Amino acid sequence: MLTPVVDSDGAPFWEYAARGELRVQACADCGLLRFPPRPCCPGCRSFASAWRAVSGRGRVWSYVVAHPPLLPGYAAHAPYHVVVVELAEDPRIRLVGNVVPEAGAGIGSVPPGAVRIGERVRVVFSADGVPQWVPERA
Known part of the structure; x- marks a missing residue:
């Protein structure tokens, strides 16, 4: 990684x-x-x-599904979602990360096509302290 x-x-x-x-x-x-x-x-x-x-809550503003070929540190995890999240506190604040189904799940664990623009997400952190996003589905 x-x-x-x-x-x-x-x-x-x-x-x-x-x-x-x-x-x-x-x-x-x-x-x-x-x-x-x-x-x-x-x-x-x-x-x-x-x-x-901040609350760590926001909405998916944009996303892309990354497919190989990628940088070697990411290739084994593809395909995976890279999202731009606008924070609930201020939609002008946007953070980039990947979507995981639960804390510590790693890259590539949400099926391609499972993320939607406008979807609510909340932050979780990987074992090495990198912000990731979990969908907040009802």
Whole structure:
């Protein structure tokens, strides 16, 4: 499996994720949520920031089903869904991940075609702290 490349702006995101917490950067002055993390608030231009816990719930904004050939770390898991999820707290905040049927199930465990745009999902974390998404079906 491939691991994310972590920079200084995004390091707190991955530290929280490793503990099973989904947090996004927020402006400490105006409160605007922002992702990806960056040094300056796009709303008020403040450099003050904090990491705010979010519910981990959202909707599938877009998706693709990845098929081989892929990077070697992912090829054995194909086909699998890669989704863009808009967070419930702010639909402008969108995170990318894969869909799994339950926590720790790994990549490729949801059949192709089982995901729909607009579907409600919630975050779970893989054993190595990578956010994944579980469908919230009635």
